[in-house]
Amino acid sequence: MTAILTNLFDGVAYGMLLFVLACGLAVTLGLMNFVNLAHGAFAMAGGYICAVLVNQQGWPFFAALPLAFVSAAAIGIVLERTLYRHLYTRSHLDQVLFTIGLTFMSVAAVDYIQGSSRVFINLPAALQGQFDLFGVGIGRYRLMIIIICGLLTIALQLVLAKTRFGSRLRAAVDDPRAASGLGINVPQVFAFTFAFGCGLAGLGGALSAEILGLDPYFPLKFMIYFLIVVTVGGSSSITGPFLASLLLGIGDVAGKYYVPKMGPFVIYTMMIVILIWRPNGLFGRTAAR
């Protein structure tokens, strides 16, 4: 029983992490119908920046996290303004090729600068080890992830539901043409959201070094996970991707624990079955129109 609860806890932490990593992609796909396979590269950038700051510059971990967010967002907005925006009207094939190219470049570049081995971030002592809560083993680091990601999710939901920017964004997602007809500057809304999504990915990358492992092949290894979250969750709200991430996280942890020999088999089968059953994603409208 306690093993199940511990697994559930780990799965939730994993799922939350996936959500923070992938929700930027949901917006990119939903708003601009843009297939961005390079999303993981921004996460990797954030992770490596955090690692360098903590390990080499001696920054405290919690000070490095916001910087991972800011720098990934900065890289995101620069690339969006210089490269990405030319491709919104292109075919999906062009977008796929372009972003695969970017991914390859980021993998080789990080390999060149940082080496190909896995990177660990030195964690403060307060985050290491685990404690028992009613017999359930709770990892401190995972608990922190759940708290941070949970707060972020609530904040995102509030921003989307309550603020003016949120309603502009939702309008633009629902119907970009009508939204721009109403005077909403859709490209600007998109640029902001893109940068914010990249920032979140960067933060997620920094947080995930401990759990998912951070090496130059990160964008390729986890690309499929991000895509699963988005295609299964849909993009009409952030609840869809959120639930999809939780499902994926819990499913993956449980799959690895109970049927370790099947490896990633469980996840891929689940994804294909869901896509056959509901080609438009589990929750509402699909990301791509």
Added chain:
Amino acid sequence: MSAASDVGYHAQRHARWHYGEVAFWLIVLACGFVFPSRYLIMTDIVRLALFAMSLDLILGYAGIVSLGHAAFFGVGAYGAGLLALHGIINEPVIALVVAGLAAMVLGFATSFLVIRGVDLTRLMVTLGIALLLEALAERFSNITGGTDGLQGIEMQPIFGTLAFDMFGKTGFFYSVAVLFVLFLLARRIVHSPFGLSLRAIKNNPLRAAAIGIPVNRRLIAIYTLAAFYAGIAGALFTQTTAIASLDVFAFERSADLMLVLVIGGTGYLYGGLIGAVIFRILQEWFSTITPQYWQFWIGLVLVVIVLVGRQRLHRWVLFVPNLIIKQVAGRKAVVAVPEGDA
């Protein structure tokens, strides 16, 4: 001239063999005699060309974007490897066809998943299938040899007479022969009414359905055929290198294949063949400059191609040849840019 016969006339004119095509194949054959020390890399190019042609059939003609074409390549590779390793079918040509058929069965089974949904769902499903097969191959390591791959494959002579030699001469001519036969088949198919209906589907599925083309059935047929081609390419890989490892399913293989096709251009069959040559030369060149980081430059090539625009790039490349053709054979013989946008 009525509209129908006009269309027929143009279709037939396109289907006729041009001098350029004959010259192309003569050059391919001549390469086998001119560079006897380079058989291994030339065989590699021929295999890649066949694989790219397979993707061209679904991407260039039917407009299906696939990120997991390596799945069929892998099934063909392991199929041929297992057949040879356990001595089930010793004759390479029959084994080749059987391995291709195995991939074809998988292609047929998965085509029903692929024709559902939009581009993004297709990307995901094709990618998912390739990853799934990779996971399966790793899981059943008692059959596939796991991460070590299939080892100790010994190929029997082709037709019982032509033995594979260590310089790869037999392998090269064998691969070229297979490529040529399959090319003839593909050429026949894409110029048939069936092939023309595929183009109609690619341009506008709704309109194609409205004029009575059974869209889904056509897509299933071409996807299955492309899977057969990819399976043959995979089987050739195993037969000429005598190894099959997990990386036959790798995502990089599918991604590289896209690049090959993009370099060569889609929708006229030669794109894959020309692209394979250029891609391999580029790869060799990059890996001599930076052995470990050649992927960076491959990525850069992709980004630049997309930013410049594929159509424009092909126009530039064809500019000089067209100037010459215009002088020699008149204005009408100019090579047009293939209408290759998917």
